[in-house]
Amino acid sequence: MTFRRLAWALAAATALAVSACSQGSTPGTSGGQPVSGGTLTLVIPTDPGNLDPQQTSLAIDSEITPFAYDPLVSEAANGSIVSGLATSWRQSGTSATFTLNKKATCADGSRVTPSLVAANIAYIAAAKNHSPLLGTNVPAGTTAKADNASDTVTLSWPHPFPFFFQNLSGLPIVCSKGLAKRSLLAHGTDGSGPYTLTQSIPDDQYTYTLRKNYSWGPGGTTAGSKGQPAKLVLKVISNETTAANLLLDGSVNLAPVSGPDRSRLAAAHLPSRSTVENVGEMEFNETPGKPGADENVRRALTMALNLPQLSDVITSGTGVTPTGLVSNPPKTCPGNTVRGNEPSYNLAAAQRLLSADGWTPGPGGVRRKNGKPLSLTFIYPTSDGTPAADAAQLAVSEWAKLGAQVHSQGLSDTEISSLIFGPGTWDIGWIPLTVPLPSQAVQFFSGATPPTGTNYEHIANPAYNRLVMQAEVKPGTAGCPQWNQAEVALFRRVDVVLFSAQTEPTWSNHATFAVNADGVIPTSLRLLAG
Numbered sequence: 001m002t003f004r005r006l007a008w009a010l011a012a013a014t015a016l017a018v019s020a021c022s023q024g025s026t027p028g029t030s031g032g033q034p035v036s037g038g039t040l041t042l043v044i045p046t047d048p049g050n051l052d053p054q055q056t057s058l059a060i061d062s063e064i065t066p067f068a069y070d071p072l073v074s075e076a077a078n079g080s081i082v083s084g085l086a087t088s089w090r091q092s093g094t095s096a097t098f099t100l101n102k103k104a105t106c107a108d109g110s111r112v113t114p115s116l117v118a119a120n121i122a123y124i125a126a127a128k129n130h131s132p133l134l135g136t137n138v139p140a141g142t143t144a145k146a147d148n149a150s151d152t153v154t155l156s157w158p159h160p161f162p163f164f165f166q167n168l169s170g171l172p173i174v175c176s177k178g179l180a181k182r183s184l185l186a187h188g189t190d191g192s193g194p195y196t197l198t199q200s201i202p203d204d205q206y207t208y209t210l211r212k213n214y215s216w217g218p219g220g221t222t223a224g225s226k227g228q229p230a231k232l233v234l235k236v237i238s239n240e241t242t243a244a245n246l247l248l249d250g251s252v253n254l255a256p257v258s259g260p261d262r263s264r265l266a267a268a269h270l271p272s273r274s275t276v277e278n279v280g281e282m283e284f285n286e287t288p289g290k291p292g293a294d295e296n297v298r299r300a301l302t303m304a305l306n307l308p309q310l311s312d313v314i315t316s317g318t319g320v321t322p323t324g325l326v327s328n329p330p331k332t333c334p335g336n337t338v339r340g341n342e343p344s345y346n347l348a349a350a351q352r353l354l355s356a357d358g359w360t361p362g363p364g365g366v367r368r369k370n371g372k373p374l375s376l377t378f379i380y381p382t383s384d385g386t387p388a389a390d391a392a393q394l395a396v397s398e399w400a401k402l403g404a405q406v407h408s409q410g411l412s413d414t415e416i417s418s419l420i421f422g423p424g425t426w427d428i429g430w431i432p433l434t435v436p437l438p439s440q441a442v443q444f445f446s447g448a449t450p451p452t453g454t455n456y457e458h459i460a461n462p463a464y465n466r467l468v469m470q471a472e473v474k475p476g477t478a479g480c481p482q483w484n485q486a487e488v489a490l491f492r493r494v495d496v497v498l499f500s501a502q503t504e505p506t507w508s509n510h511a512t513f514a515v516n517a518d519g520v521i522p523t524s525l526r527l528l529a530g
Contacts, residue, residue, distance in 0.1 A: 032510060032529035034227025040511055040527050041233045042254035042520075043243045046383045047203045049414040052185035053172040054124055054131050058413050059434055062170070063519035064234060067208050068107075069172035069191035072098050072117065073165055074218035081165045082219035085112055085173060085192065091164065095156040101216045102151060106175035107189070107196045114146035114153035120173050121155060132454060135443045137171040139164075160473045162439045163332065192216075194223045194522045195232060208232040217523040227512075227526030240385055244507075250530065253511040254520070258504045259387060260316045265507045272505040273515055276328040279384065280307075280314050280391075280500030281432045285424060287449075287458045291376055292427055296357040298494040301428065302343045303350035304402040305395055311500035314384065314391035322501040324487050325433065325441050332437055333480035337487040338498050350402055359403070367403035375405040376427035379419065382410040388430070420456040438483040442468050445490060463489035 046060055053065040074084040086098035104112040121144035124131045134140060139157035146153050161167070178190030189197040194217060195208035210230050214223035235252065237243045244261035246252040248268055257265060265272070282302070284292030291297045311319040320327075324337040354367055354374075362368035366375070376399075380392045392408045399406045406428070411419065419426055435441045446465050449455045467486035471479035490496045506515070514524035 034225075035527045035529050036226050036228060037230045038527045039231040039233055040229035040254070040525055041235060041252045043237045043246070043252050043256065044234050045236070045238050045240075045243070045256065046413045047236050048206075049202075049417075050186050051189065051197070051200075052178075052182060053191075054120075054133055054174060055182070055185075056132070058417055060413065064206070065172050066193060066519070067195040067232060067522050068189035068193040068197055069174065070104070070112075070193050070216070071169050071171050071173065073169050075166065075169040076219060081169060083216075084169070084218060085117070085216065089165075094158065094160065095154060096164065097152055097154040100151045100153070104192055104216045105213075106192050107211065108175070108177065110176065112173065112175070112192050114148050114151060116176060116179075117153045117173060118144035118146040119176075119179055120171075123174075123179065124171075130452075132443075133171060136440045137167045160475065162472055162475065162479055163437050166332075166437060167440070203236055205236060206234040208234070214523075218521060221523040223523060225523070225526070227528065228523070229525055229527050232522075232525070238383060238385070247507055247509050250509055252509070253527070254506060254508050254513065256504060256506045258315075258318070258502055259385060262318070262505060262507075265505075270507045270509055271512075272507045273513070274503045274505040275515070276320065276501055277434055277504045278322050278325070278327050278432050278498055278500070279319070279502045280311055280322070280498065281430060282497040282499065283429050283431050283433075283457050284495070285427050285429070285457060286460070286495070287424060290427060291374060293458075294357065295494060296353055297359075297374075299343050300350040300353045300357075300402060301399060301404065302494055302497050303346050303353070304398050304404075305499075306345045306398070307342075307497075307499035310391050310395060313394055314387050314500055315502045316387050319500045319502050322498040324484070324498075325435055325438055325496075327501045328436070332477060333483045335480075335484050337484050338491060341488050341491040342497055342499075343494065347398075347401060354403065361403055364405075365400070365403055366405045373405060374403060376407070377425065378406045378408045378428040379411050379416060379426045380408065380430040381413055381416060381432075383413050392430070421450045421454065424450065424456070438487065439472070442472075445495065457495065459490075459495050461489055461493055461495055463493070464495075 044060055048058060048061045048064060050056055053069050071084045072086045073089060074082050076082045085100055085104050087101050089096055089098045100112060100114060106112060121138060121142055123129055124133050124138045125142045139161040141158040142155055144153055144155050173192060175190045175192060178185045184190060187200045194214040195210055197206060198209045199207035210223055212223060240257050240259045240261050243255040244257050244264055247255045284298050286293045322338050358369045359367040359374055362373065366373045380388055389410055396406045396408050416431060433441060433444060443454045445459050447453050447455050449458045464486050467482045467489060471482035471486060510528045510530050512526045514521045
């Protein structure tokens, strides 16, 4: 699951994560018989900030949203689409009709009706609301027609929308009080999910309480199974060593630990489930007037870095080679779009490229062009801990050899999100965009820019846009050749540089769980006797 990765709301779609199905587990000795009525404690490495599930842009929110909210359809651990609030569904062209579960209720006891679902769709589809789910989970121009008498709701959209049901599985349905007053959702919940948020202490912990009558989970799962925790406590712990220590002494039941401390957990034979996530992803602010708007500058900055070496540092030697914007298998569109499509390490060639582009050495070795120094602001996520900080320091030192004056700044995931979608005062960023489907990256690499859109890099890549248009009109995997070629177009123009992926284990002690693309499946959680 993607507790650690900075993704965006699209990570919730099939997301996510976290980002896909479990890649297996390590046999452990911390098991026992299921114990009901207890409290399960799990670690999250960063505070989720705004809890509004239809306005969030962080992967951590995608992870915790399913505790309190349900989608119309769900994604099972094996990636298949199963029931959620809807018991059945059918698609015809650019419309789909869903029959709702008559038992499904909101936390206040009110029924989940077709009209409520339609109101959710209308909110997300309204461009004025700037929901990051628009265009990813919900096609632009979508309308919803409710038939309360037959318990059905029909969604219609104007253009082909690939991977429709996978995207819809990450759409959380908000209940009426939250729809009427969005401010209630910033630090609370109003959904139909198996848990409700009963205590919120930002930057410390969040407590969820089980709804014992919940019976409409993914594939018809319920909250009545033996071992289902009566309470969930999500503790915000950014330090992986601390998280590992608490896991080993039994103070917490679940924790994501992917750095050096994972060896201690493996030695203790604690069970784990892993996904593969892109952790090293470099992007540039291509706003006109910024250095990153110049492809030669982007290319030179990339060529000045020994990317395999950076991968070893940022992953503490546990990195794997990324294969595309989606690296977690099984990939919907198989193939390696990275190999051979990114600039190779060559500092001398990078220096020559900048010189030919008009950037000449100036005072202190800092290059200048038209009297302006090559001075850049570089941001990276502190949620990756010391390895990321060490890798960032290494990159800054290598860029200095190129003649670039780079000021690094470690920020929380929330701060990065606010910055890139807000004032945009950055030039280079390590911003892993965790997506489970190539279609979900489109709004972040093309189209409108902040504050009206989500193309935070201000990318204008004609080849990418053309290939996306070709892929979007093809159903399912039929457009995969074009989706893969579109990714290649981003890498070849140095709009995005992928340099590292990593297995991301989540470890457990006296607990079992399953994951899907969003992360932990809430109804799969079980406490085990010590």
